Amino acid sequence: MIRKLLRRVFRRNGTPSAVAPAVVPAERHRIHREHVSRAALRVCDTLQQAGHRAYVVGGAVRDLIAGIVPKDFDVATDATPEQVRALFRRSRIIGRRFQIVHVMFGPETIEVSTFRAAHNEDTVKDEHGRVLRDNVWGSIEEDAARRDFTVNALYYDPATQTVLDYHHGVADLQQKVLRMIGEPRTRYREDPVRMLRAVRLSAKLGLALDPAVKNPIREMAELMENVPAARLFDEMLKLLFSGHAVECLKRLRDEGLHHGLLPLLDVILEQPMGEKFVLLALANTDARVRAGKPTSPGFLFATLLWHEVLANWEARKAKKELATPALYSAMDEVLDIQGEKLAITRRIAGDIKEIWALQPRFEKRSGKFPYRLLEQPRFRAAYDFLLLRAASGETSQELADWWTEFQDADPERREAMQVADTSPKKPRRRRTQSRKEAESTGEAAQ
Numbered sequence: 001m002i003r004k005l006l007r008r009v010f011r012r013n014g015t016p017s018a019v020a021p022a023v024v025p026a027e028r029h030r031i032h033r034e035h036v037s038r039a040a041l042r043v044c045d046t047l048q049q050a051g052h053r054a055y056v057v058g059g060a061v062r063d064l065i066a067g068i069v070p071k072d073f074d075v076a077t078d079a080t081p082e083q084v085r086a087l088f089r090r091s092r093i094i095g096r097r098f099q100i101v102h103v104m105f106g107p108e109t110i111e112v113s114t115f116r117a118a119h120n121e122d123t124v125k126d127e128h129g130r131v132l133r134d135n136v137w138g139s140i141e142e143d144a145a146r147r148d149f150t151v152n153a154l155y156y157d158p159a160t161q162t163v164l165d166y167h168h169g170v171a172d173l174q175q176k177v178l179r180m181i182g183e184p185r186t187r188y189r190e191d192p193v194r195m196l197r198a199v200r201l202s203a204k205l206g207l208a209l210d211p212a213v214k215n216p217i218r219e220m221a222e223l224m225e226n227v228p229a230a231r232l233f234d235e236m237l238k239l240l241f242s243g244h245a246v247e248c249l250k251r252l253r254d255e256g257l258h259h260g261l262l263p264l265l266d267v268i269l270e271q272p273m274g275e276k277f278v279l280l281a282l283a284n285t286d287a288r289v290r291a292g293k294p295t296s297p298g299f300l301f302a303t304l305l306w307h308e309v310l311a312n313w314e315a316r317k318a319k320k321e322l323a324t325p326a327l328y329s330a331m332d333e334v335l336d337i338q339g340e341k342l343a344i345t346r347r348i349a350g351d352i353k354e355i356w357a358l359q360p361r362f363e364k365r366s367g368k369f370p371y372r373l374l375e376q377p378r379f380r381a382a383y384d385f386l387l388l389r390a391a392s393g394e395t396s397q398e399l400a401d402w403w404t405e406f407q408d409a410d411p412e413r414r415e416a417m418q419v420a421d422t423s424p425k426k427p428r429r430r431r432t433q434s435r436k437e438a439e440s441t442g443e444a445a446q
């Protein structure tokens with residue numbers, strides 16, 4: 001009897017369960033209804049009209065309270081996926097195990113999930129305690145308890161403009177602390193990716209890690225090895241495109257979350273030659289993300305691996321391989337090795353190669369060469385890449401400035417700008433050959 005009572009009051013991990021949520025009024029959470037996407041408001045309204053509970057949830061509520069524009073809006077409800085699907089004409093059920101519904105409104109997609117149950121003895125885990133399957137629907141209290149951090153377990157009701165706060169997330173957000181729901185070690189064992197999420201969210205929101213969240217990371221970091229590569233890759237992409245990549249990397253390093261655990265991070269941090277270049281590239285990506293400009297994984301990965309390509313290319317040229325074929329072999333070799341390790345998809349690999357293959361062509365500034373380069377569909381990305389190379393000192397600033405001017409110059413100025421090939425004089429036969437070579441680079445990169 002007493003055990004039963006205790007179990008009701010205390011969750012399995014020993015923390016008191018929040019029985020009733022705090023109902024936080026608008027003057028405390030300060031979310032303006034106008035800042036919530038119209039699509040999310042419509043979804044909540046339609047579900048509520050049909051007699052269901054429905055809330056904007058998770059990252060969006062957290063970001064709105066923190067004064068950040070949310071990336072996307074998720075809704076949580078007690079309606080089943082079929083019930084949700086039936087209410088919205090443009091919607092579809094996705095996922096096999098735990099089904100969620102995508103509801104489309106114009107360009108916006110709202111992800112609607114049914115409240116999920118907490119883990120229990122029946123949850124399927126691997127030998128390290130990592131949760132492999134959880135597909136049971138539950139109550140809103142359970143849904144809140146299975147989320148990772150207190151600031152992520154907030155439910156905004158647009159109808160009453162109140163926030164349901166089960167784990168003191170609003171106060172934590174206002175006091176700028178990232179606190180785990182439940183016992184951090186257990187939660188990391190269930191899903192080691194939460195260590196990466198802790199670092200990313202603390203950097204993004206400017207929160208300090210609660211010592212209980214921070215302390216176990218160093219010793220538990222190796223659990224990351226059991227996480228499937230594709231999931232790690234997705235999580236690293238989120239980190240790199242969070243708009244706070246430089247800060248995230250610094251924090252990952254401080255927490256001891258790097259060597260050998262995250263192949264991508266090793267690539268970034270273990271580049272004696274290219275570190276400046278990589279940091280510039282990440283800072284540049286951060287600035288673009290924050291300014292709402294487009295970014296692409298292809299471009300970023302091209303920067304992360306460029307110095308490896310350069311080293312490989314140099315080694316080949318030293319062995320008297322011809323420059324252009326040597327570059328292509330270097331690109332292939334680096335992508336073969338890193339592509340597999342990092343789980344880079346084929347499409348991204350294609351984008352990366354296009355950017356690399358155009359680099360030597362920036363050296364050719366006479367005759368038809370520069371005009372042809374301008375017509376390349378990937379010119380813009382390749383040019384942005386050149387700017388970073390120049391800023392890091394790997395190529396000359398004069399070359400970058402030349403291209404900055406050339407692309408916008410009028411035809412007369414462009415003619416006047418032609419620069420004779422300044423590469424060291426070579427014997428006649430070699431020169432003919434290198435010109436052919438340059439042509440073939442042009443063909444190959446089309």
Ligand code: ATP
Pocket residue numbers: 057058059060071072074146147148149152153191193194197238
């Ligand atoms: P972002 O700003 O990148 O979108 P987010 O916190 O919204 O950050 P999502 O991956 O969109 O991250 O997840 C949405 C919500 O799902 C989170 O706010 C959190 O409540 C919950 N969640 C996500 N990943 C986990 C996890 N590994 N463990 C527990 N809860 C999670």
Ligand code: MG
Pocket residue numbers: 058059060071072
């Ligand atoms: Mg999100």
